Amino acid sequence: xxxxxxxxxxxxxxxxxxxRAAAELHTVQSNVSARVRALETExxxxxxxxxxxxxxxxxxxxxxxxxxxxxxxxxxxATRAARDDGQPGGPLTIGSLETTAALRLSPLFARYxxxxxxxxxxxxxxxxxxxxxxxxxxxxxxxxxxxxxAHPSLIELKMFEEELAILAAPGLASIEAATRxxxxxxxxxxxxxxxxxxxxxxxxxxxxxxPRLMEFGTLEAIFxxxxxxxxxxxxxxxxxxxxxxxxxxxxxxxxxxxxMVTTVFIHRREAHLSSALRAFLDHARASETAGEGIVSSDxxxxxxxxxxxxxxxxxxxxxxxxx
Amino acid sequence: xxxxxxxxxxxxxxxxxxxRAAAELHTVQSNVSARVRALETExxxxxxxxxxxxxxxxxxxxxxxxxxxxxxxxxxxATRAARDDGQPGGPLTIGSLETTAALRLSPLFARYxxxxxxxxxxxxxxxxxxxxxxxxxxxxxxxxxxxxxAHPSLIELKMFEEELAILAAPGLASIEAATRxxxxxxxxxxxxxxxxxxxxxxxxxxxxxxPRLMEFGTLEAIFxxxxxxxxxxxxxxxxxxxxxxxxxxxxxxxxxxxxMVTTVFIHRREAHLSSALRAFLDHARASETAGEGIVSSDxxxxxxxxxxxxxxxxxxxxxxxxx
DNA sequence: GATGAGTTATCGTTTCTGGCGATGGCTTTT
DNA sequence: AAAAGCCATCGCCAGAAACGATAACTCATC
Numbered sequence: 001x002x003x004x005x006x007x008x009x010x011x012x013x014x015x016x017x018x019x020r021a022a023a024e025l026h027t028v029q030s031n032v033s034a035r036v037r038a039l040e041t042e043x044x045x046x047x048x049x050x051x052x053x054x055x056x057x058x059x060x061x062x063x064x065x066x067x068x069x070x071x072x073x074x075x076x077x078a079t080r081a082a083r084d085d086g087q088p089g090g091p092l093t094i095g096s097l098e099t100t101a102a103l104r105l106s107p108l109f110a111r112y113x114x115x116x117x118x119x120x121x122x123x124x125x126x127x128x129x130x131x132x133x134x135x136x137x138x139x140x141x142x143x144x145x146x147x148x149x150a151h152p153s154l155i156e157l158k159m160f161e162e163e164l165a166i167l168a169a170p171g172l173a174s175i176e177a178a179t180r181x182x183x184x185x186x187x188x189x190x191x192x193x194x195x196x197x198x199x200x201x202x203x204x205x206x207x208x209x210x211p212r213l214m215e216f217g218t219l220e221a222i223f224x225x226x227x228x229x230x231x232x233x234x235x236x237x238x239x240x241x242x243x244x245x246x247x248x249x250x251x252x253x254x255x256x257x258x259x260m261v262t263t264v265f266i267h268r269r270e271a272h273l274s275s276a277l278r279a280f281l282d283h284a285r286a287s288e289t290a291g292e293g294i295v296s297s298d299x300x301x302x303x304x305x306x307x308x309x310x311x312x313x314x315x316x317x318x319x320x321x322x323x
Numbered sequence: 324x325x326x327x328x329x330x331x332x333x334x335x336x337x338x339x340x341x342x343r344a345a346a347e348l349h350t351v352q353s354n355v356s357a358r359v360r361a362l363e364t365e366x367x368x369x370x371x372x373x374x375x376x377x378x379x380x381x382x383x384x385x386x387x388x389x390x391x392x393x394x395x396x397x398x399x400x401a402t403r404a405a406r407d408d409g410q411p412g413g414p415l416t417i418g419s420l421e422t423t424a425a426l427r428l429s430p431l432f433a434r435y436x437x438x439x440x441x442x443x444x445x446x447x448x449x450x451x452x453x454x455x456x457x458x459x460x461x462x463x464x465x466x467x468x469x470x471x472x473a474h475p476s477l478i479e480l481k482m483f484e485e486e487l488a489i490l491a492a493p494g495l496a497s498i499e500a501a502t503r504x505x506x507x508x509x510x511x512x513x514x515x516x517x518x519x520x521x522x523x524x525x526x527x528x529x530x531x532x533x534p535r536l537m538e539f540g541t542l543e544a545i546f547x548x549x550x551x552x553x554x555x556x557x558x559x560x561x562x563x564x565x566x567x568x569x570x571x572x573x574x575x576x577x578x579x580x581x582x583m584v585t586t587v588f589i590h591r592r593e594a595h596l597s598s599a600l601r602a603f604l605d606h607a608r609a610s611e612t613a614g615e616g617i618v619s620s621d622x623x624x625x626x627x628x629x630x631x632x633x634x635x636x637x638x639x640x641x642x643x644x645x646x
Numbered sequence: 647g648a649t650g651a652g653t654t655a656t657c658g659t660t661t662c663t664g665g666c667g668a669t670g671g672c673t674t675t676t
Numbered sequence: 677a678a679a680a681g682c683c684a685t686c687g688c689c690a691g692a693a694a695c696g697a698t699a700a701c702t703c704a705t706c
Contacts, residue, residue, distance in 0.1 A: 083383070
C-alpha cells in the first residue's frame with residue numbers, strides 16, 4: 001500500500017467519480033481507474049461499486065477512507081515538522097471566542113507580532129463548538145475556547161479564568177428587577193455562541209423564561225441595546241467594567257459557581273507543534289507572569305478530560321454550555 | 324512526500340547506514356542514496372549527516388522520524404481495516420496478567436475459541452508495565468492489566484474488580500502474627516510484577532520491613548512456599564480460596580481501600596478494532612451478563628484519564644503500583 | 647426507439663521514475 | 677601502504693505510471 005494510491009482513492013471517494021477525481025488530480029481518467037484497480041487487487045477486495053453516474057464506496061472502502069485522510073494529514077504534518085527549523089515563521093491561524101479576543105488577547109497578539117515578524121498571524125472568531133470542530137479538521141492550529149473541552153485528541157491548556165456578570169439597563173437594582181414577570185429578553189453576540197446557553201440555564205434556574213432572543217454581531221451594539229433597556233446579557237465582568245462605570249448599564253454579579261468560566265487553549269494532540277505556535281504559547285506564559293491578565297497559575301496544566309466515551313465530534317457539555 | 328520515501332528514510336535512520344538499509348530493503352545502496360537525496364531536496368533540508376561510519380540524523384531528521392513510523396503503522400492498519408470483512412479471523416494477540424489469566428480468562432478464552440475458530444488466539448503474560456508498552460508498540464492488540472492506566476492513546480475498559488488478600492502459613496491468626504518482629508519475607512510471581520509494590524507499600528504502612536524477596540514463576544510454587552512458612556504473598560482472594568479451604572494456608576482479608584483492584588482491558592485508541600478483537604470484547608460482555616466473573620456494570624466505561632501531561636511511556640502510577 | 651451526455655473499462659503507446667551496477671572519493675582500521 | 681567500509685555519482689534499463697483513444701454501459705431526453 002502506498003500513499004499515492006491512497007491519495008487517488010481519497011479523491012475518487014470524495015468526488016464520487018473517477019473522471020472528477022482525475023480532473024482534480026491533474027491526470028487522466030484511465031490512470032485513476034488503473035490506480036484504483038491496482039489498490040483493489042492489492043487489498044483483495046472491492047473498494048467502489050461502479051454505477052453509471054459514478055462510484056460509491058463499498059463497506060471496505062468506507063473503512064479505508066478515514067485512513068486515507070489520516071495518511072494525507074500525517075504526510076502534510078511530517079513535511080511541516082521536518083521543515084520547521086525552530087524559527088517561528090509562516091502562517092499561524094488561531095481561533096478565539098470574540099469576547100476573549102476583545103478582552104484578553106490584544107496585548108498578547110501585539111507583543112507576539114512584534115517579536116515574531118516572520119509569522120503571518122490570523123485570528124478567526126467563532127463559537128466554542130465551531131472552533132473545536134475547526135481545530136479537529138485542521139483548519140485552525142489552535143483556539144481559545146470555553147473549557148473544559150475534554151476531547152481525547154485535543155490538548156487543553158488553562159489560560160484565563162473569567163467572572164461573568166449580568167448586564168441590564170441602568171437603574172435596575174437586581175437581576176430580579178430585570179426579570180420582572182418571569183420573562184426576560186436576552187441579547188447575545190451570536191446565536192449559537194457566547195454564554196447564551198449559560199444565560200438561559202441560569203435564568204431557568206430562577207424560573208425566568210426567555211421568549212425572545214436578539215442577536216448582534218458586535219459588543220458595542222449589545223451595550224447600546226442593553227443600555228436602552230431592550231434586554232439583558234451575560235458577559236465577562238472585566239469586559240463590561242468600563243461601560244458600567246460610564247453609567248450606561250447596570251451590572252449584576254453572580255454567585256461564583258455560576259459566574260466562573262475557564263478559557264482554555266486547545267490544539268491537536270498528535271499534530272506537530274509548530275515553532276510559531278510554540279512561540280505563541282511561550283508569549284502567553286510570559287504574559288501570565290507579567291500580570292497581563294492570564295490567571296491560571298500554570299499554562300501547561302491540562303484540564304481533566306471527561307470520563308465518558310469521548311465522541312469524535314463535540315461532547316454534550318460543549319453543545320449545551322459553550323459559548 | 325511519499326510513503327515509499329519515508330520507508331527508505333526510516334530504514335536508514337534505524338540502521339544508521341545506507342548500505343545496511345539497502346540490504347534490509349532488498350535493494351542497492353545507490354538507490355537508497357538517491358531516494359534519501361530526493362526526499363531531502365523535496366523538503367529543502369538535510370535529513371542526515373554523512374560520516375565515514377554511516378549516517379546520523381539531523382534535527383530535521385529527528386523530527387521527521389516519528390512521522391515515518393506513524394505513516395508505516397497507519398498504512399498497515401489501513402490494510403487490515405480494509406480487508407476486515409466483519410468475520411473474526413486471523414491472528415489475535417492479547418496480553419494478560421498471569422493472575423487474571425488464571426482466575427478469570429479461561430472460560431472466556433474457551434468460549435471464544437469455540438465461537439471463532441478462524442481466529443488464532445495467542446495470550447502473552449506480562450506485568451502491567453510490560454503489557455502497556457507492548458500495546459503501545461503494537462506488539463499486542465490489547466491486554467488485561469491493572470488499572471487505571473490513563474494513557475491518552477489507550478482506551479480502557481473496566482473488566483473485573485478483584486479483592487486482594489494476604490496469604491500466609493496455616494495457623495496464623497492475623498497479619499500481625501505473620502509479620503512478627505516488623506519484618507516479613509514476601510513471595511511474588513515475578514520480580515517486576517503482580518502486586519509486589521502493592522504488598523510492600525501495604526506492609527510499609529504497617530511498619531513492616533521487607534528484607535527478602537522470593538520470586539517464583541508459577542502460582543502453585545507460591546502456594547507451596549507460603550504453606551511451608553517461607554513467607555507471605557498478596558493475591559486475588561478468589562484465586563486462593565480453594566487453597567485456603569484445603570487448609571494449606573491462612574487467608575487474611577484487607578480493608579476495602581487496600582484490597583480492591585480493578586482489572587481493565589486496554590487497546591490502542593486510534594488503531595483499527597479488528598473483528599476478532601471486537602468479537603472477543605463482545606464475548607467478554609456476554610460473560611459478564613452470564614455472571615462468569617466480570618463485575619463492571621458496563622464494559623464500555625472508560626476510566627478517567629490522568630489530568631497531567633500524559634507522557635508517551637508509562638505514567639508513574641503504573642511504575643509504582645502496577646502488578 | 648434513437649440519441650446524446652455521462653460514466654468506467656480497456657488497450658496500445660509513451661514517458662519517466664526507480665532500481666541496478668560500476669566507479670570513485672573519502673575515512674578508519676589493519 | 678593496504679584493506680575495508682562508507683556514501684555520491686554516473687550511465688543504463690526495465691517496469692510502472694501516465695497518456696490518448698476507444699469501447700461498453702446507463703440514464704435522460706427527444
